[in-house]
């Protein structure tokens with residue numbers, strides 16, 4: 001018998017349904033590789049899936065935005081109707097993505113009223129109270145820049161059909177009242193997670209779903225990849241929401257969490273094992289000091 005997925009992470013288009021609406025998108029995706037449909041799902045989906053599988057949870061990613069771009073006849077509602085996970089997860093990939101995410105989350109709850117709907121990521125963290133108070137189809141928001149640990153605890157609570165009273169970083173509703181659990185899970189390093197494209201390839205085979213895992217249009221022709229040195233930042237550039245001040249305010253992060261340079265090098269070698277693709281290192285390799293950069297390059 002097919003095992004039930006614990007979590008299906010759905011990435012929505014910026015607007016649902018962009019195929020039917022006259023839309024002037026404007027320059028909303030000029031600094032990222034995706035189109036204005038925002039079909040690029042967050043790389044956090046990848047590390048979250050890998051981490052949760054290591055902890056015994058079955059996770060699937062479905063890039064619904066990409067499926068809608070690739071196939072004009074693709075029916076998102078029909079797909080979501082036939083899914084049967086223990087929980088649905090959605091990202092809010094910055095402001096242009098809000099309408100699409102909320103529309104598909106509402107659809108998931110309408111089609112599966114008993115299945116919890118979760119939101120996570122930095123935008124969801126910033127707007128956690130608005131999401132839980134104003135959108136009754138959202139059951140949980142997992143806050144912070146590192147949701148792996150709390151997500152595993154929340155999925156365990158969902159499996160056990162227990163309220164997540166002791167799960168850190170979760171904003172939720174109990175008897176109609178909003179509960180804001182402490183934002184106390186703030187790991188000091190990024191050594192517990194991995195960007196593993198091999199994990200994604202196994203998933204493509206398992207679910208026989210290439211399009212649902214493709215990160216953005218044209219990725220198969222130009223499969224650019226990324227690895228990260230850290231979460232958070234030491235600096236305070238005035239226009240940046242990911243500054244030291246920003247992370248302290250909304251993610252309770254007092255200093256950046258760096259990935260050990262040896263593990264970062266392993267991430268890069270793992271990409272090279274699976275793909276003939278450029279690798280972007282996101283983050284200054286000398287931000288943690290000269291020693292970090294030299295260890296990475298040695």
Ligand code: SF4
Nearest residue numbers: 233235236237240243
């Ligand atoms: S992430 Fe970049 S732009 Fe933002 S504060 Fe740090 S150095 Fe500045």
